[in-house]
Amino acid sequence: MTLYELYAVIAIPILRGIAGWAQNALADGKVNALEWKKLLETVLKLGVPATALFYGFNFPVEMAVAFPIIADYIYSYIKKIKTVTPTVVGKKK
Secondary structure: OOHHHHHHHHHHHHHHHHHHHHHHHOOOOOOOHHHHHHHHHHHHHHHHHHHHHHHHOOOOHHHHHHHHHHHHHHHHHHHHHHHOOOOOOOOOO
């Protein structure tokens, strides 16, 4: 294990979590307990699978880090689609 691999498996999920969190949490200028919880959740959601893929399944570091991030984007996109309420076509008021 090189220093690059260790850095990538630990730092990239944390940095990705902080970047997404900061964009949403700092929009109103205040950070509350719920937003700290969301940050921890995101870091764990990305970091644990990356670590498991790298150390447990011997994936290359790039793939071990990329898979959880891609899965998170897909999950977020699907969740966003489900929250959009459909409009009724052809219904007159």
